[in-house]
Amino acid sequence: MILVCGGIKGGVGKTTLATSMVVLRSATGRDVLLVDADDQATATDFTAVRTESLTSAGYTSIQLHGAAVRNEVLKLAPKYDDIVIDVGGRDTAGQRAALLVADVYVVPFLPGSFDVWTLDSVGTLVEEAKAFNDKLKAVCVINRADAKGSDNQDAAEIASEIPGLVYIDAPLGNRKAFRAAAAQGLAVTEMKPQDAKAISELNRLFQHLFSI
Template sequence: MIVALLNQKGGVGKTTLALNLAGELAGRGKRVTLIDADPQGSALDWSEQRSRCGLPRRFGVVGLARDTLHREAPELAKSVDNIIIDGPPRVAGLMRSALLAADLVLIPVQPSPLDGWASAEMLVLLGEARIYRPELVARFVLNRCDARTILARETAEMLAEHDPPLLAATIGQRVAFAAAAQTGRLVAERDDATLAAREIAALADELLRLPIGRSAP
């Protein structure tokens, strides 16, 4: 399965989700490669920091920030169980290539009307990709949120009116994510990040239950 985390809006936490989701799947015995398709290379930086800290590699991280991603990612997928793509913000060619590569598109949004409105651009690109890949599955995920707040509820209600649907799993605004990333770690590797690790595990559980299948090219 190839999962692409995409949103035209930057700063929604794509890299954090991509890394921790890859780590969660690897922790379940899956062979995982994370593709850093963001020209900023944040996932590659995290991987280098992990190496400097002497931590074992849990999954591979490769840089493929180019618009041939839709041809290269399926080839990489033949040797692993899961590919996670950390997508770019506002790079249309790369975004389209990632959409064509993916089996599942995960669209992280923060609890803000601005994030909901910005997702409209993403939905246009998703609709274009589905012309060629009608089986492409997509879901919104609320990230960096407190589900108890009025703003989070309002954002969830707004997204509930959209296709794709909103996942039940939500990821909170927790300092554990940033603290882990600074040392090349994942939240599942920190003793003080139980809630964050549980949220990532719940997200992985929900994604793995989705009906996903890739048609022959």
């Protein structure tokens, strides 16, 4: 499967999602390729930190930009069981190229912010891509969900109405564990001490995304 973590906002959890999905998927024994299509190369940094502490990341990581995201991924797809592409937080040629080869496109967004309104433009991007890629399934999910209050629910309601995107109910909470794990090049499932809630949320999202 080709999974793209995208959207047109920075700092919403695209890289956290992409790297976590790669780690969880490769832990099931599959040969996974992580494609870093963001100029800021955060996913590549994650893999570098990870390789230093674990000696082997457990997956292959490359950087691609622009049209190469489509062309190279098409060439590499037969060589891997799954490919996860992390894109930058803007509407770039790389993100559009990724949408042309994606099976699943997941867009994280934060509740209680203007984020949810940027989903409209993402929905338009998806509808355009679907004209060239009819297998594309696009979903959005809440990241850094609030522990309490009505913001999650409000954001979920708005997200459910966006044409082109399906809202999935598998939020990740706003938890220190996600930040701490990423800083060590790990997914929360690999971190000690374990944060049971973070692990359960991540597993739930993983199940959702890889069963679409």
